[in-house]
Amino acid sequence: MDTQLIKNKELVLNDWFWVVPDTSNEEVKKQAGKVVQFKLTGEDFPSDGTLHNVILPKAEKVILPLRLYLLKTDEIKNKYKEYGIWIYSHDELDLFNHLKDDINSFSVVGVYVEKFADGRIYSLGNLIRRKLSYKNDLRALGDVFKDQLFYLARSGFDSFLIKEGYDAKKALLGLDDFSYSYQGTLNQKPLWSER
Amino acid sequence: MYKYDHYDRKIVNQRVDQYEDQLNRYFNKELTDEEFRPLRLQNGLYIQRHAPMLRVAIPYGLLSSKQLRTLADIADEFDRGYGHFSTRQNIQYNWPKLEDTPKILRKLADAEMHAIQTSGNCIRNITTDPYAGVTPDEIVDTRYIAEILRQWSTFHPEFALLPRKFKISISGSKHDRALVKTHDIGLELVKEQENLFVNVFVGGGLGRTPVIGQLLKEKLPIEHLLSYCESIIRIYNLFGRRDNMYKARIKILVKALGVESFKKQVEDDWNDGKNSSNHLNDKEINRVKQFFTSPNYETVESIDLEDQFREDHNFLHWIKRNTREHIKNGYRSVTISLKGKKQTAPGDIQSSEMRVVADLADQYSFGEIRSTHEQNLVLADVKERDLYDVYSVLCENNLGEANIGLITDIICCPGGDFCSLANAKSIPIAKSIDNLFDNYDFLFDIGTISLNISGCMNACGHHHVGNIGILGVDKDGSEWYQITLGGQQGVNASLGKVIGPSFSADEVPAVIKEILNVYVAQRDSEEELFIDCYNRIGLDPFKEAIYKN
DSSP states (O other), X not given: OOOOXXXXXXXXXXXXXXXXXXXXXXXXXXXXXXEOSSOOSSSOSSOHHHHHTOOOOXXXXXXXXXXXXXXXXXXXXXXOSEEEEEXXXXXXXXXXXXXXXXXXXXXXXXXEESSTTOTHHHHHHHHHHHTSOOOSEEEEEESOOHHHHHHHHHTTOOEEEOOTTXXXXXXXHGGGSOSOOSSOBTTBOOGGGTO | OOOOOHHHHHHHHHHHHHHHHHHHHHHTTSSOXXXXXXXXXXXXXXXXXXSEEEEEOOGGXXXXXXXXXXXXXXXXXXXXXXXXXXXXXXXXXXXOOGGGHHHHHHHHHHTTOOOTTSSSSSBOOOXXXXXXXXXXXXXXXXXXXXXXXXXXXTTOTXXXXXXXXXXXXXXXXXXXXXXXXXXXXXXXXXXXXXXXXXXXXXXXXOSSSOBOOEEEEEEEEGGGHHHHHHHHHHHHHHHSOOSOGGGOSHHHHHHHHOHHHHHHHHHHHHHHHTTSXXXXXXXXXXXXXXXXXXXXXXXXXXXXXXXXXXXXXXXXHHXXXXXXXXXXXXXXXXXXOSXXXXXXXXXXXXXXXXXXXXXXXXXXXXXXXXXXXXXXXEEEXXXXXXXXXXXXXXXXXXXXXXXXXXXXXXXXXXXXXXXXXXXXXXXXXXXXXXXXXXXXXXXHXXXXXXXXEESSTTOTTXXXXXXXXXXXXXXXXXXXXXXXXXXXXXXXXXXXXXXXXXXXXXGHHHXXXXXXXXXXXXXXXXXXXXXXXXXXXXXXXXXXXXXXX
């Protein structure tokens, strides 16, 4: 099967359309002479303008940016059979406060990581599970490959869209890098409880 | 000391497999340089000026004689016959080949060692007092808490890719020998009616922006230690700056938010999760604690060494400087100086010398060795009646330098000779200062003083907290040295003040000499230490003397 999606420890058909706003025209913010890689300017990224310009695709199942969903809730509800939402790793949890629906009405919530080295995705996984009590599919999107999967799975993620060009079959093995982990997580007791 | 069970062994072995796979994918171009970089760093592998550098973890500075021999074997087989002890109590090899690194890691794993999280933007080696368990001023033995923290921080799923490196240190004595106030998280253990509590300091650090840590939580019950640290690091992970690596440490976030506001965020998170699965229980604390019980000390009489060896001034000097009081009557702790005249660089040790130290540990100190953040080694439990034998063997092997706490016990980073970050060389500066003191009387007359050298503002040589600090700076492409005075580690930790314009390498020894001359002339008695004299008279007398010419 030609797919990049791993879910519940196997490769599965990806029938979700992932909507990514085109931000190529967004102004690159600079701070202290350096390009701000991970949005620290306090401003929304992408801008509302960019989100308004997103054309909703023809598809059965879509995953949309949370802020786009907030802007076009009614249209989205009418248009799609099934929909999920995703956030950027620079988004803060407060963003979910604007959601009128129960977060568990979404069958997918995604977190997008622009760069592999951005480890915020792991803590966001913890918060989405713990603070928001999200129960359904939590998906890692973006610069995702083999070497993050073990950590992501332990931070509450259960599906992973492997970056194009990277071998998803090999990536799947990353979930079994270690047989034991010392510390406990939300759904796993620490190793000491076995000792 | 802690012994691996089948779980620990499996984890460390699987890490080697994982790393080997990452290296192979890198060689096969399935991983880019940028992708491989954080992965190799988390295994202690740097690409340096001449070759890769591999940093091996020595958890909280504790080693067995067998492990030290393994380190010696690795130095011979894969490096140039020596290793370098770092200021994080770890050991570094400067000349391994990239393709050999999995083999080295396998050899380490066989000796219950690893290079996990010795670099990269993750939680680094937990450091503590090298005299834990044997020092008379101890309130709580920190070693088992350090081991609990080591396990918890190893491959913590949330904290693999933090904004920047993260260092935790822990102290349990009246005198802080673990620099808790200059760590990202500094933990001070306290006891009340047999109950353990932790004072948690946050946001300290050296580097470009030296900051003394602030007290975030007083008297945290020990069972919440891990969950509280998790909340601190989680807030840092989410909100620490990632756009500028020089502003990415937690100290910058704490400063920007203010400690109260930072605390509020931490506690909001923690209140929700304090019954998290990492809530420590007595069973686990006691399980780990039993690895660190006292060895089988003999009941021996204390010896009046001064009387017995009154003819041997060199030995008595060594006793005075390189040994310290022990909790057990008739025992002392020995600090072996790696700052002798024969050492190529402070903290360097030849493989043959490692084997000598391992043999001494087996014969005289229950087979254990500790490394210190001052880059020396410790035999923690030596009987007083064996001290002369230990001293004799050390002297025969160029390890008998009697200079612990003296000005030639220099803390020094590898500097521009090895490190690609450095602005200036630091080892030749250490050597030129060392050469000032051929005369032991002058050295002993100056007494306790610390001199720390860093080759750049990343401050691996801890120059900010040296009584005398030397920092290598780059000015128009040439190497210069900025000197600070008045830095101090310990309970009264303080940061040194810059004395004035920087000096060339040639000028440094004369400047140091002048500083010492001012001290000797100004001290109110021979008992007044350099730092106390400095605190009394201030910077100006030193400044005037140095810049008058």
